[in-house]
Amino acid sequence: MSLSLSQKKGLSLPKPRDLARYIFSLPFAYVGTVLLLLFAYYTRPALLSPLLLLLIIRQAAPLGIVVLGQSLCMRVLSLDLSIGGVIVAVSYILTSGVLPFSEPVLVLICVGFGLMIGSINALLITRLRASSVIVTLAMAMILSGIVISLSQYHAPSDAPEILRYIGQKRIGVFPIALFVWLAVLIPSVIFLRISVFGRYVDAIGANPNAAWTSGIPYIWVVTIVHIMSSLFAVFSGLLLVGFVGVGSIDIGQDLALNSLAAVILGGVTFGSGKGGVIGPTVAAFMLTFSFNLLTSLGLGEPGKLMIQGGIIAVAAIVYATRQAK
Amino acid sequence: MLVLETGADPSMEGPVPAVEFVEITKRFGSTMALDTVSIKGWAGSVHAITGENGAGKSTLMNLLAGVHQPDAGCISINGTPLKLENPKAARIAGISTIFQELTLLPNLTVAENMFLGREPLKTAVVDRVKMRELAEEALARLGSQISVDAFCGDLSVGEQQMVEIAKGITADAQIFILDEPTAALNTPEVEKLAELISRMKSEGKLIFYISHRLDEIFRFCDEVSVLKDGKYVATSRVSEIDRDQLVSLMVGRELGELFPVRSTSRDQAKALLNISAIAISDNTPEVSFSLSRGEILGLGGLEGQGQRSIIRSIAGIEAFSKGEIRKTSRETDIAVPITPTIVEVAKAGIGFVPEDRKTEGLYLTLSIAKNMALGMLRELSVWRRARVRSDHIETLLHKMRVVAASANQEVGALSGGNQQKIMIGRWLASNVDVLLIEEPTRGVDVGAKVEIYNLLREFADAGGAVLITSSELTELLGLCDRILVVRGGALVAEFEGTEATEEEILHAALSSTAENYNKKEEVA
Structure with a gap:
C-alpha cells in the first residue's frame, strides 16, 4: 500500500502511545528536574525559596554557558575537555597582575586567548585526525601546568572591578549573572535554529561521512564549533572570576566533566544528530541544584563525586553502544 | 571415496557427483538471489561458476560454505543430502573456502593459522612440533617454499592464498571453493595458482572456481555453469564451447521498456566537464574524457577496475597526483579549473551520489x-x-x-x-548541473529503477550532465549516451550507447589485448 505525500498530509493525530513515547523521548533533565524539585519540597523546602533559587541559578550560570559549547562539540561528534584549562588561564590573565593593561583590554586578551585555544584544538582534531578526548584533555593539562608554574612567582590578586560587579551584584532581585547567561543563551538558540551552520551541525551529527561526501564544509564547521566552545569557556571564566573575587589555580576545574554530564542529561546523544540547547541548559540547573541539595543533606563533596561519576559512566556506556551500531 | 580420472562425464550413468545442488532457492528480503538452481560438480575437476555481477555466484558458494542456508532445495555431498548449518559444519563435510577477502590472522604464524581452532594436542598442550610438521607437509604437497614460522601478515596475497589452500588440505577437504582467486594476484602468482589447481585436481579434489574472467575459465576449468539473475542458465564442458557462446550465455537478455528515450539535444561540441590526464598516482594510467551538456556518460567494466577511483577523484574525495578538471561555469560559459576538494567541487555545481x-x-x-x-x-x-x-x-x-x-x-x-x-x-x-553517481540503482526494485532513470534523463535534458559508474551492462546500454570501459584503471574502449552491444562491452572489459583508449586518442 502506498500513500503519496499530499494525501496523508495533516492527518496525524497524536495517539496515547505516541504521547508516552514522546515523554520518554524527552531529555532526562526535564523529568529529573521535576523529580528533584519534588524531593526538595518534601525534604528541604527552604531550598525552594525564590531567593535561594535565584542564587542557585547564579551559581549555575558558568556551567550553563560552557554547556552550550560542550553540547555543540558533542553534536558534531567531538568533545571539549580543555574548558577547565581555559578557565584557569583566564583567571591568571585577569588576576596575576603580570600583564600591565587596563581591565577591558585584559578581557579582550582573554577572548583572543579563547579564539586561539579553540583554533588549536580544532586544527589538531580536524587536520591531524587526533582524538578530541586526547587533544582537549592534553590542552587542559598543559594550560593548568603552565598557570601553576607561573603562579609560583606571582600570587594571584583580586579580580577586576567590572567582573566582580557582574558576578556579585543584582538588578532588582535578579543576579546580573542570569542576564549574562540569557544574553549568551538566547542568541545561540536563535542562531542554531535559523542558520545554515545549525543545519550543518545536525547533518554532521547524523552522519559525518555523508556530510563529507555531500560537500558540507566539515572542517570549517568543526573549527567554528571548537572556537565557540573555547569562547564560551572564556565567558564562563570571566563570570567565575567575578564570583570568587580573586584569582585561583583550581577555579572551574570540574566544569569540563560537569558540562559533559549536563549535555548527556540534556538529551544530546552522540551520533544521532539530535539534541537542542534548552535540554542541556535545564540540565546545568538540575546538576547545580542537586549539588546544593546534597550539601544541605550533608553529602556535599562525596555525593557530588558519586553523581558525576555515575553520569559519566552512563555516558560512556551510551557512547559505546552507539559506536557498536 | 570415489576419485574419477580428470573430468568425469556428467552424462555417465552410475557415479555420484561430489557436490550436487538440487533446486536451490534463496531469497534476501524481497530479492530472489537464487531461483531453483541445480548444478552438479564432479571430483577431480575444476568447475567454473560464472555470470554477471549479481547473478548469484557468491550466494551459491556461500550456501555450500555454510555461511547462508537455502530457503528450499538441498545440497548433496557424495550423494548424501547434508544440512550445512554453519561454516564449521561445512568444514567437517570436507569443504574449504578461499574467500576473496582472505581470513588469515596477520599476527599468527603460517602453522598457527592453518591449525587455528583444531590444533593437534599432546595431552592438554598444543603439540607445536607436530603442528609444524603437518603444516610443512601440506605446503610441500603444494610445492610451496613458504616457511611455516612466517607471520601471515608478512606474506603476499598469493602466498596467503597458498596457505589457505594448504589449510584446506590439512583439514582433509575434498571440495575447494575459490572465489575470484586472481583478483589480487600478479602474473607469476597466477602461474603458481594454475600449477596448484592442477595439482589439486590430480589429487581428486573438486574445485569450484568463481570468476567472470573468460581467460581463466578457459585456461583452468573443465566445466562451466552460467547463472543469470539468480537463475541457472546452462552448464557446458569448457572444451565444447567458445568465448562468444559463453558471453552470450552470460548476457542474453532483452532490454525491454526499462529506459527513457535518449535525447537528441546532446551537444557534443560543448564540454561541461573536462577531465584531462588525471592519475591517482604516478603508477596509474592517465584518464581523460569530457562530459557534454545533455549527456549521460557511463563508466563500465568489471568490478574493481578503477571506475570508483575515477569518479571519486572527480568528486574530490580521492586525491589525484596529476591532471586537471575544468568545468564550464553556468554564468560565464567559460571553462575554469576546479580545486579538487569535495567542498570546492560541490560549490562548482557538481553533486556526488555515493554507492553506499x-x-x-x-x-x-x-x-x-x-x-x-x-x-x-x-x-x-x-x-x-x-x-x-x-x-x-x-x-x-x-x-x-x-x-x-x-x-x-x-x-x-x-x-x-x-x-x-x-x-x-x-x-x-x-x-x-553535473551529477556523479555511483551505481545509481543498486539495491533498488525495478519500479524505482525506471523512475530514477527518468529523473536522470530529465536532468540531462534540462542541460545537465550525468556521469555514472555501473556494474550492470543493461543499465549502461539502456541509459547512457556514451559508455567508457575501464580496465586496470585505464579507459580501454568507448562506445555510443545506441550502437554498443553487451558482447562488445564485455569483450573490452575482459580482453587483455584491448588498446588503451587514451593512448589511441593521442596517436589520432
Missing part, C-alpha cells in the same frame, strides 16, 4: 525534509540564514514519486528505492 546510501549518502536519523533541505544550502555561507523552501521540496518529492507518510518521516524508515531518490533529489534541489 547508508554509510555515506544519507542522514538516516534526519527527516526527508531535512535531508533534502541540506542540498538547498549549498551556495550559502555557514553564517547565513538557512532559507528552505518547503514548497519546493514538496514539489520535488511529488515529482520523484517518493512514497512516504510525510516529509517529516525519518529517511532511515524508507525503502531502498525511495532512499535513492532522496539522495539524488538532494542534489536536484541544490541546483547543480
